[in-house]
Amino acid sequence: MSDLKITQLDASSADFNLQLQSLLDWNENDGLEVQQQVLAIIANVRKNGDQALIEYTNRFDHCNINKASELELSMAALKSAWEGLPAEQAEALQVAADRIRAYAEHQKLQSWQYTEADGTVLGQKITPLDSVGLYVPGGKAAYPSSVLMNAIPAKVAGVGELTMVVPTPHGETNQLVLAAAYLAGVDRVFAIGGAQAVAALAYGTETIPAVAKIVGPGNIYVATAKKLVFGQVGIDMIAGPSEILIICDGKTNPDWIAMDLFSQAEHDENAQAILISDDSHFLAAVEQSINKLLLEMERADIIKASLNARGAFIKVDHLDQAADVANRIAPEHLELSVADPEALCQKIRHAGAIFMGRYTAEALGDYCAGPNHVLPTSSTARFSSPLGVYDFQKRSSLINCSEAGADKLGQTASLLARGESLTAHARSAEYRIK
Numbered sequence: 042m043s044d045l046k047i048t049q050l051d052a053s054s055a056d057f058n059l060q061l062q063s064l065l066d067w068n069e070n071d072g073l074e075v076q077q078q079v080l081a082i083i084a085n086v087r088k089n090g091d092q093a094l095i096e097y098t099n100r101f102d103h104c105n106i107n108k109a110s111e112l113e114l115s116m117a118a119l120k121s122a123w124e125g126l127p128a129e130q131a132e133a134l135q136v137a138a139d140r141i142r143a144y145a146e147h148q149k150l151q152s153w154q155y156t157e158a159d160g161t162v163l164g165q166k167i168t169p170l171d172s173v174g175l176y177v178p179g180g181k182a183a184y185p186s187s188v189l190m191n192a193i194p195a196k197v198a199g200v201g202e203l204t205m206v207v208p209t210p211h212g213e214t215n216q217l218v219l220a221a222a223y224l225a226g227v228d229r230v231f232a233i234g235g236a237q238a239v240a241a242l243a244y245g246t247e248t249i250p251a252v253a254k255i256v257g258p259g260n261i262y263v264a265t266a267k268k269l270v271f272g273q274v275g276i277d278m279i280a281g282p283s284e285i286l287i288i289c290d291g292k293t294n295p296d297w298i299a300m301d302l303f304s305q306a307e308h309d310e311n312a313q314a315i316l317i318s319d320d321s322h323f324l325a326a327v328e329q330s331i332n333k334l335l336l337e338m339e340r341a342d343i344i345k346a347s348l349n350a351r352g353a354f355i356k357v358d359h360l361d362q363a364a365d366v367a368n369r370i371a372p373e374h375l376e377l378s379v380a381d382p383e384a385l386c387q388k389i390r391h392a393g394a395i396f397m398g399r400y401t402a403e404a405l406g407d408y409c410a411g412p413n414h415v416l417p418t419s420s421t422a423r424f425s426s427p428l429g430v431y432d433f434q435k436r437s438s439l440i441n442c443s444e445a446g447a448d449k450l451g452q453t454a455s456l457l458a459r460g461e462s463l464t465a466h467a468r469s470a471e472y473r474i475k
Contacts, residue, residue: 045332045345048353049324052362058369064353065370067281067311067419079265083240090246097237102179102210104232109248114219114230122219130217137409138189138224144411145197148430160443161450168435169199172250174242174274175227176257177218179208179234184258185221186407190414191256191277191428192225198433203227204250206242208234234259239266243274256415256428277428281419282311282351285403286372286392288363290379291320293399299330301376304404306347307340313351315370317363324354364388371422374403393422447473 050060085093091109098104098112106112126134154164173195177188188205195203205222207215209232222230231249233241239259245251254275255267267276285305289298302314318324331348335341357363364385367375371391379385382397389395393416396403407414415428442450451470458466 045335045349047328047331047348050353050355052355052357052366061355061366061369064315064351065313065420067313067351075261075265076269079236079262079269082236082262083243083266083269086237086240086246087244091248094233094237094241094246094249097235098208098233101235101237102208102212102232104209104212109246112231112233112248114214114232116223118214119219119223119227119230122214122216123223125216126220131220133409134185134189134217134221134224137186138193138221140409140411141189141193141413142197144413145194145430148194149197150431150434150436154439157446159445159449161446162439162441162443164439166437166439168437169201170195170253170275170433170435171200172202172204172252172254173200173433174239174252174255174257175203175205176234176238176242176255176259176263177205177207177222178259179210179215179218183215183218185215185217186414187258188218188221188227189225192222192227194413194428194430195256195433196226198430200433202229202250202252204242204252205230206233206238206249208232208238234263236262236266239263239270243270254433256432258415277415277432278417278421278425280415280417282313283308284313284315284373284418285376286315286317286367286370286374287376287378288317288360288367288385289320289323289376290360291318291323292380293378295323295326295330296334297399297402298327298378299334301378301403302327302331302348302352303334303338303344304402304407305374306344306352307338308343308347310343310346310350312347314348315353315355315372317355317357317366319357319359319363321356324356328354360385361388367392371417371420373416373418373422374406376401376403391420391422393417393427442473444475448475 095106098106150167152167154162156162175191192203205227241249242252242255256277264279268279283305287298287301305312306314316327338344367389368391373393375392376396377385378399386395394406394412413427413429417425451474454470455467
């Protein structure tokens with residue numbers, strides 16, 4: 042693997058900030074052509090409903106669907122998939138589901154209110170979304186973990202109807218995905234994918250129910266469709282390639298760190314894996330481990346392409362400087378592989394998920410630790426958060442004025458409204474003044 046060359050940066054260099062920004066820059070080239078194709082698909086689904094879905098499913102997924110009712114998978118099929126799993130696989134899926142559910146239960150927002158001295162009551166009412174659509178990739182990319190991570194928080198929130206869409210190329214279903222849907226409590230499943238599935242969830246067809254929000258990962262056509270239907274429905278996020286940033290003090294087994302970097306680099310060539318350390322000898326040791334371990338990886342070509350294009354080793358003078366760099370990067374996944382992760386964590390402001398200590402591999406978070414693996418990418422952790430129960434709940438403000446409160450607030454509102462030349466506002470408030 043002599044052609045593997047990972048970018049080496051030094052945080053003390055005069056041009057470090059420019060080099061770091063260049064490393065982080067990533068813009069998915071969705072292009073005008075993809076957007077035009079997706080707009081055409083959305084328009085067709087809105088106009089022709091089920092018939093458009095049938096045509097797209099037969100064309101893109103090489104199926105032979107004749108009527109829309111064939112697009113829906115039965116609950117019996119989901120139950121059969123769950124009951125047909127090998128015992129060890131079923132147990133692993135159950136453990137993951139239980140842990141994700143237990144964590145999600147802690148996230149539920151609660152309604153609240155308080156009463157002012159004059160009897161006016163103010164508060165906030167929490168309500169679950171009526172309906173949610175969950176997109177699940179099909180074909181070679183089968184992610185039962187993604188089903189659990191998206192569906193369970195929705196169900197914990199109290200979502201009324203959870204509709205899953207998953208493409209079934211050549212009519213083939215993935216039993217692990219269907220089993221996960223059964224375990225998570227998905228209400229309906231349709232064998233459709235691509236931009237057409239997103240359009241169907243957003244606008245509804247004769248068979249597919251329209252939803253309030255669409256969540257779940259997909260390819261560039263799915264991501265573009267989610268962007269274009271946003272506003273008609275809510276969406277979770279537009280996720281970029283997977284990322285991992287590891288801060289290590291040089292005391293962790295370099296093979297462990299190399300494999301942790303691989304765990305995200307193997308997703309695709311655009312994934313990003315970065316290691317920061319204050320120990321230059323350790324960085325060299327990890328590079329040796331990478332070259333040694335890469336030879337035995339099934340997805341070695343993808344890992345190598347990812348590390349060559351977007352990977353990096355960053356030398357810092359001390360761990361406080363490492364925290365500063367981490368906050369600049371605002372990574373999706375951050376491992377603190379150091380002696381005192383709690384102390385270092387106090388200095389971290391921006392990260393999707395933080396994995397504390399030498400024994401906490403990021404991969405545990407992907408599957409079964411409990412916290413959600415749907416995380417902000419591309420530095421969006423600066424302003425956004427992991428998917429959670431709160432993403433499936435709405436907040437409504439409550440205002441209940443007493444007679445005395447209406448008198449007092451009416452005077453204030455009247456003055457402000459007349460200052461904005463909104464006379465009807467002012468008079469509406471003034472009617473309630475004693």
